[in-house]
Amino acid sequence: MANECTNGASPARDAGEEPKLLRTVFQRKSPEELALRRQMLAELVRQTAELEDGRPWPQGDPSKAPFPQTPFPRRVTADGPLRFASHFECGNLLSAKLAGAKGAGPSGSPSSELEYELLVDADTQSAQGHTQWFYFSIRNGGFCGNVHFRIVNLRKKKSLYQQGMQPFVFSRKRPRWEPFGCQGVSYAPSRQKDKDGLRGDFHTLQWSYRIERKEDELFFAAYPPYTYSMMQGFLSCLEQEPDARTHFVRAELCRSIGQLPVPLVAISQGLREDDDESKAKAKPAVVITARQHPGEVVGSWAVQGLLRFLLGRTPAARRLREAYLFHVIPMVNVDGVVHGNSRCTLAGVDPNRVWHDPNPILHPVIFALKNHVRSLSQGLQPAATHHVGAAARGVEMFLDLHGHSAKFGCFFYGSNPTAHISNAVFPKMCSLINSDLCFEQCHWRCTRSHRKTARYVVYKQFGVKYAYTMECSLFAAVDTGAGFAESHFTPSRVEFVGCAVGCGLALFFNVDLCSVAGTCPTADAAHSALTESSNAVGGCTCEGLLLDLSCPRVLGLRPWFQTEVLDSITAADVLEGLLAVYGEVVPDLAKLTHGSDDGGDSDGDDADDEERRPKEASSPTSGV
Incomplete structure (x- = not known):
């Protein structure tokens, strides 16, 4: 079938090629992402003006997903096969770094694996740097296989992730929010170090997800967003x-x-x-x-x-x-x-x-x-x-x-x-x-x-x-x-x-x-x-x-x-x-x-x- 995975790697990189560890592949403050966020905010202002003029707010289907329906430009880079985004309402991914990539077979093997280290953005102007909510998307192009994510800067000491909760996942190919689609979910103190040593005030949420369809767009969130x-x-x-x-x-x-x-x-x-x-x-x-x-x-x-x-x-x-x-x-x-x-x-x-x-x-x-x-x-x-x-x-x-x-x-x-x-x-x-x-x-x-x-x-x-x-x-x-x-x-x-x-x-x-x-x-x-x-x-x-x-x-x-x-x-x-x-x-x-x-x-x-x-x-x- 056309949407089944037959390729395990991006055209820009062979599956067996190892990238440099912690290569930054997404930044919320990059010019492209900032431009998309400004576009989103401008659209809200426009819709607000129409609402004041007596026209109803554009109505999407709340059972689907609260993200833009028009695709953003595709880009193929040497930074890995996945494209991250967070420019939509409620999105807050700060950065994504490719931490590892490997393939269990020759180029094109569907058992390829990727690992990413993520940071979510702290609350705007917040001195305490609250980080608990997360919401971002990825596009996989031709890649299929396991992806391991770890958000390393969450602040809460206690979390229901320690009791069985999982991140929610939404796929464009299967348009509904799935509460139990991830594997290997864990929540523990971060081992990330800075100039002062061990960062005991941060916690890491880690999970894995297997991408099974080509040309998909996947959304990950702490809970189905309400924008x-x-x-x-x-x-x-x-x-x-x-x-x-x-x-x-x-x-x-x-x-x-x-x-x-x-x-x-x-x-x-x-x-x-x-x-x-x-x-x-x-x-x-x-x-x-x-x-x-x-x-x-x-x-x-x-x-x-x-x-x-x-x-x-x-x-x-x-x-x-x-x-x-x-x-x-x-x-x-x-x-x-x-x-x-x-x-x-x-x-x-x-x-x-x-x-x-x-x-x-x-x-x-x-x-x-x-x-x-x-x-x-x-x-x-x-x-x-x-x-x-x-x-x-x-x-x-x-x-x-x-x-x-x-x-x-x-x-x-x-x-x-x-x-x-x-x-x-x-x-x-x-x-x-x-x-x-x-x-x-x-x-x-x-x-x-x-x-x-x-x-x-x-x-x-x-x-x-x-x-x-x-x-x-x-x-x-x-x-x-x-x-x-x-x-x-x-x-x-x-x-x-x-x-x-x-x-x-x-x-x-x-x-x-x-x-x-x-x-x-x-x-x-x-x-x-x-x-x-x-x-x-x-x-x-x-x-x-x-x-x-x-x-x-x-x-x-x-x-x-x-x-x-x-x-x-x-x-x-x-x-x-x-x-x-x-x-x-x-x-x-x-x-x-x-x-x-x-x-x-x-x-x-x-x-x-x-x-x-x-x-x-x-x-x-x-x-x-």
């Missing part, structure tokens, strides 16, 4: 969906340092309708943010699932829209996402560590967002949504969605270690609805640096009682014996974590049960017998752009969603059960279960581990 363009395209799709656009308005919170619009989505029943009486009625607000840390891609997938639920036809979603006003900021750190940062903004600042006192010049997005939440908490109309008309009556709940690089499952962090046990009801309800959420991983402690985070500042300064960070693992649910392949957090599965949060809101606020109907509410009756017997789509439209969780087909394929719980639990019952087990105060579950603390997560990085260590040594019984 700024994907978010804008998704919101444009919602605006063109008749069932959704009636109930939401897309506004601009502010501009980032890089002058990109930061979108804000306001949701309430009939928000676009000319019903002055309905708009005049003030509703309590729920504020949801995501993607403060660009490398925590699962936050974007979770908030997309939540939006698909909130704007869908599930009866509980309609009741929520009728009773509450939702303000959703789906991507806070837009600059960091575009430029492939792990944690920081273009100013080199972790946005979730400046909420206590944001600077309008250095931290414009957090400054605007904090003022927005303050206005809502005071019952005022924020400047960004003055044209919407819907009034808020305080902030009832604040949710900040993040990703976790070292722990399994999804879980919540609260803001007050002495809070009443009622503060644990919402996390507990979510864990009962979806087994991917683990209540035993939750805690309410806040170390000194966490008192600068969104959840704590919103709780402390604005008096929002229910203020949480939700963490979602980049890998899998807490081990239940089913194996990682069964519990792996694909983007689709993470979207249903967002749906579980939506169901939890409905049950917690006691607006409606999330009952699952006996039959699909939209399927054509003429096709019902065929559909039930064959699992075909038939006339069912409950799992399109919008989700209707009352349809038995939608949740029937997702056994981790506890459908029998949705029409039986109440907040009062959950509170009664928590009181019986834990008493009047929220529990320190990490202590009770002998679990780890934050472990290098988004909301408690390695610096926070160092902060806690001396305190724990001097006071073993300390709870915070």
Whole structure:
């Protein structure tokens, strides 16, 4: 076949020829790569201008891949058969060096091997040099065989790569993200040396991949990317969906340092309708943010699932829209996402560590967002949504969605270690609805640096009682014996974590049960017998752009969603059960279960581990 590998080497080099070790074959700051990155940024600016003119954002297929569809120029060099690239959104490869090449047979043998040493770029202007996220591509031309990669400058001490996680791989020849396509994955302290000796602060992620098809383009990422363009395209799709656009308005919170619009989505029943009486009625607000840390891609997938639920036809979603006003900021750190940062903004600042006192010049997005939440908490109309008309009556709940690089499952962090046990009801309800959420991983402690985070500042300064960070693992649910392949957090599965949060809101606020109907509410009756017997789509439209969780087909394929719980639990019952087990105060579950603390997560990085260590040594019984 034309796309099968028959050649094991590049035309520029025989397979048996040994290259000079550590020959640089890619540099992010090379003129060619910089030109391509400038082209990408110029395209974003152009699309932003069209969006302001009322034209929708170009919509790609989010199930495919978030990278440019037009091929970049091919180049054959003597630096090896693979061509690296990282000029697309979220890309962050700094350099690639050819460390070795060999062939097990004559020229053209498909068993040739290549080895590359990679560096990922540190966050823009970051003094700490955060390196955790990675995303790059290779083109193989005529080469087929094994390729060994090692990224030698990752900063996290603990990683799920030590527990079985693998890099994701996407092939143009097989267009889907594969979570288990690599071999020999390991994560350990780097042995790279500099003038000061051993670099103990860096870690190496190493893996191998076998290329089986000629003229392919392969993408490697820490998790399937969710780009700024994907978010804008998704919101444009919602605006063109008749069932959704009636109930939401897309506004601009502010501009980032890089002058990109930061979108804000306001949701309430009939928000676009000319019903002055309905708009005049003030509703309590729920504020949801995501993607403060660009490398925590699962936050974007979770908030997309939540939006698909909130704007869908599930009866509980309609009741929520009728009773509450939702303000959703789906991507806070837009600059960091575009430029492939792990944690920081273009100013080199972790946005979730400046909420206590944001600077309008250095931290414009957090400054605007904090003022927005303050206005809502005071019952005022924020400047960004003055044209919407819907009034808020305080902030009832604040949710900040993040990703976790070292722990399994999804879980919540609260803001007050002495809070009443009622503060644990919402996390507990979510864990009962979806087994991917683990209540035993939750805690309410806040170390000194966490008192600068969104959840704590919103709780402390604005008096929002229910203020949480939700963490979602980049890998899998807490081990239940089913194996990682069964519990792996694909983007689709993470979207249903967002749906579980939506169901939890409905049950917690006691607006409606999330009952699952006996039959699909939209399927054509003429096709019902065929559909039930064959699992075909038939006339069912409950799992399109919008989700209707009352349809038995939608949740029937997702056994981790506890459908029998949705029409039986109440907040009062959950509170009664928590009181019986834990008493009047929220529990320190990490202590009770002998679990780890934050472990290098988004909301408690390695610096926070160092902060806690001396305190724990001097006071073993300390709870915070």
